[in-house]
Amino acid sequence: MRAFQISTFGESPVLADVPRPHPGRDEVLVRIAACGLNFADLLTIKGEYQEKPALPATLGMELAGTVDALGPDAPPSLLGKRVAVFSGGGGLAEYGAFPASRCVPLPDSMSFAEAAGFQVAYGTSHVALDHKTRLQPGETLLVLGAAGGVGLTAVEIGKLMGARVIACARGPQKLRAAGIAGADHLVDSETEDLREQVKALGGADVVYDPVGGAQFTAALRACKPEARILIIGFASGDVPRIPANHLLVKNVSVQGLYWGGYLHFRPDVLTRSMGRLFGWYSEGRLRPHISHTLPLSRAQEALDLLRDRRSTGKVVVTTDQA
Structure with missing residues (x-):
């Protein structure tokens, strides 16, 4: 599969061919359709984000897609579901293995592009x-x-x-x-x-x-x-x-x-917040604004839009996995 990765902090990421991951015990394999970019992705490239990933690392902190496979202890109800995931990394790829606990089922009316830029x-x-x-x-x-x-x-x-x-x-x-x-x-x-x-x-x-x-x-x-x-x-x-x-x-x-820090010490705060936000979205009270949508092959251009402040709202990178 393709993944947009950094191998050295401070150097430009590259689109690489890497093995498709397998989900661990409590994980799911997501066929990624879209990934929302954040300023934190730019800090991660420079090695300045508060949580440094092990290298090589695939960028992309939040994503949306379809659950394609399950680890042994993942809830069977998630298989085939459209989900958003706050992954912390790994979103700028065609597939990713993520904790099942981080998967949020999407309202039927929400597109993958909207969902990918919604959570953060x-x-x-x-x-x-x-x-x-x-x-x-x-x-x-x-x-x-x-x-x-x-x-x-x-x-x-x-x-x-x-x-x-x-x-x-x-x-x-x-x-x-x-x-x-x-x-x-x-x-x-x-x-x-x-x-x-x-x-x-x-x-x-x-x-x-x-x-x-x-x-x-x-x-x-x-x-x-x-x-x-x-x-x-x-x-x-x-x-x-x-x-x-x-x-x-x-x-x-x-x-x-x-x-993201609340995941480690008060995940209930995020759970309640997401419940309220997805409720507001379903009621038509939130209107996510996406200024640019680019394919994975142009992920660097998408990051440049963010770096140069040429975007309004979210910049989203898509794959052909929708």
Whole structure:
């Protein structure tokens, strides 16, 4: 089978012919139809992600496909089922063996492409806003990087939870996507002063930040007293220094969120969250946005779209296994 792999950190991945895996005792073999890309894939290539895989490693942290075979202890009911899998790796391939416990059956109305980009982006935003910050109806939510894979879902979920949403993104095209997702106010990070614009709108109760750098600093200065700031990632490449005295004066809380980490210490949080999210999808209340879909043979181009910030929403790579 074909798999998009890295053999050395810091070097470009390659599309390689590798043996098809066999499922272990508690695993299933998935015939992969689509894989959603994440900023973490870029960090993995450089060896900078918090969980380093053993090399050679197949990229792709989340995927969707059909269960093709079962390990001896995997639930028989999964055979032949359409599933989404948060794999942590192995998604950019034609087949993969994954723990049965990580398989989520798909609603009939959900395509493989939608499912492949659903779990990390929507899961991150829902756990962040519901479980971590307890976002309340009527509060003001500021979303940085609001046209990115997780940013758009934060806008969408924030509106579903009853917040007033301020979306910050770069350029008219990306702001248009955030507006379609439900943002009430739009701030262009290229041409407008983020701090002044947010303060003019009354300040932020909750900040959702997958960007870091100067935008974190500006957002902190635009917070209301007792605001909560969620650190999701550092797409800018700049990990900000947090001035503790500012937190003290305004009684502001800063929280970090690594969605995948809950698999190791509170998997029940993710299970409840996914149940709510798939329910919302089935009710037509969530509309996944995929800006680019490319075949596995063009996986490097797909990663370049993410790296160069030329995408809005999710970038998905497909195989011919649908």
